[in-house]
Amino acid sequence: xxxxxxxxxxxxxxxxxxxxxxxxxxxxxxxxxxxxxxxxxxxxxxxxxxxxxxxxxxxxxxxxxxxxxxxxxxxxxxxxxxxxxxxxxxxxxxxxxxxxxxxxxx
Amino acid sequence: xxxxxxxxxxxxxxxxxxxxxxxxxxxxxxxxxxxxxxxxxxxxxxxxxxxxxxxxxxxxxxxxxxxxxxxxxxxxxxxxxxxxxxxxxxxxxxxxxxxxxxxxxxxxxxxxxxxxxxx
Numbered sequence: 001x002x003x004x005x006x007x008x009x010x011x012x013x014x015x016x017x018x019x020x021x022x023x024x025x026x027x028x029x030x031x032x033x034x035x036x037x038x039x040x041x042x043x044x045x046x047x048x049x050x051x052x053x054x055x056x057x058x059x060x061x062x063x064x065x066x067x068x069x070x071x072x073x074x075x076x077x078x079x080x081x082x083x084x085x086x087x088x089x090x091x092x093x094x095x096x097x098x099x100x101x102x103x104x105x106x
Numbered sequence: 107x108x109x110x111x112x113x114x115x116x117x118x119x120x121x122x123x124x125x126x127x128x129x130x131x132x133x134x135x136x137x138x139x140x141x142x143x144x145x146x147x148x149x150x151x152x153x154x155x156x157x158x159x160x161x162x163x164x165x166x167x168x169x170x171x172x173x174x175x176x177x178x179x180x181x182x183x184x185x186x187x188x189x190x191x192x193x194x195x196x197x198x199x200x201x202x203x204x205x206x207x208x209x210x211x212x213x214x215x216x217x218x219x220x221x222x223x224x225x
Contacts, residue, residue: 001168034211036151043215044143044151049207056213087151091210095167098151 002026004088004099011104019075021102023088028068032092035064035073038101039084047086048073078104108132108214110185110202115219118192128185128202128216135183136160139205141212142176142187144198144221154200155187159209170196192223 003026013019023033031051036044046055048064051071061076075082083106088099114126128140142154155166155176164176175188185202199220203212 032210036212038151043201043203043218044212045215046206046211046213049211053207055207055211089151089153089211091208094156094165096153096156096210098153100150 001095002029002090002093002097004090004097006086006088006099006102008102009100011102012106013078013104014106015078015080017078019073019078019082019104021073021075021086021104023066023071023073023099025069025071025090025092029090029092031067032090033064033066033071034089034091035062036087036089037082037084038087044087075104108204110204110214110216112200112202112216112219115200115221117222117224119225120193120223122192123188123190124192124221126187126189126200126202126219126221128187130183130185130204133204133214135178136180139209140176140178140185141203141205142185143201143203143212143215144196145201145218146195146198149198152198156205156210157185159205189221192221194223197221197223 035048038044052064085101141156157176173191177186199218201218204214206213
């Protein structure tokens with residue numbers, strides 16, 4: 001099973017600042033990695049798929065990069081609604097494992 | 107409106123069974139793979155099972171293999187998860203999700219249904 005390790009666990013930032021979240025895989029997942037946002041009491045929301053493609057309706061301030069074992073989610077300028085937990089997920093091999101999450105807090 | 111609505115959760119004793127349902131609307135159901143993902147209280151996400159768009163392929167997490175069965179009824183636009191021999195560590199919010207972008211990512215999610223396994 002591929003293990004995804006996210007860092008940092010918590011990111012404390014202010015609205016308007018940029019955020020950089022990291023996800024490292026225990027073995028190569030090619031570009032088969034997604035990023036999700038989850039707010040308390042809500043279901044996850046797909047942001048990025050296949051490493052760098054924005055899902056439908058996702059604002060351009062969200063961008064993804066990386067391949068192989070190292071991936072990054074960048075939020076260019078945080079909006080108040082962006083404070084949430086972010087998970088990465090790989091689909092390179094079943095089961096499609098998730099990282100443990102990064103909390104972006106104010 | 108594209109949506110998924112889960113039901114069937116509840117409190118159940120260890121060793122008993124429960125069947126979850128996920129009703130879909132607003133999209134062509136049999137065009138998509140479908141997933142069950144769970145989240146224990148205060149924890150991360152765990153992929154439970156996935157079924158292909160045509161129902162011919164099913165995959166399970168090791169933690170549920172042999173105990174859970176995923177199925178779909180395309181005539182009723184409904185996804186199911188039959189859960190047998192439930193254990194305490196199966197307690198979680200269970201989400202269904204529509205597969206997209208090759209089928210292996212969840213682009214539409216339900217609101218979740220809570221399963222609590224306790225004597």
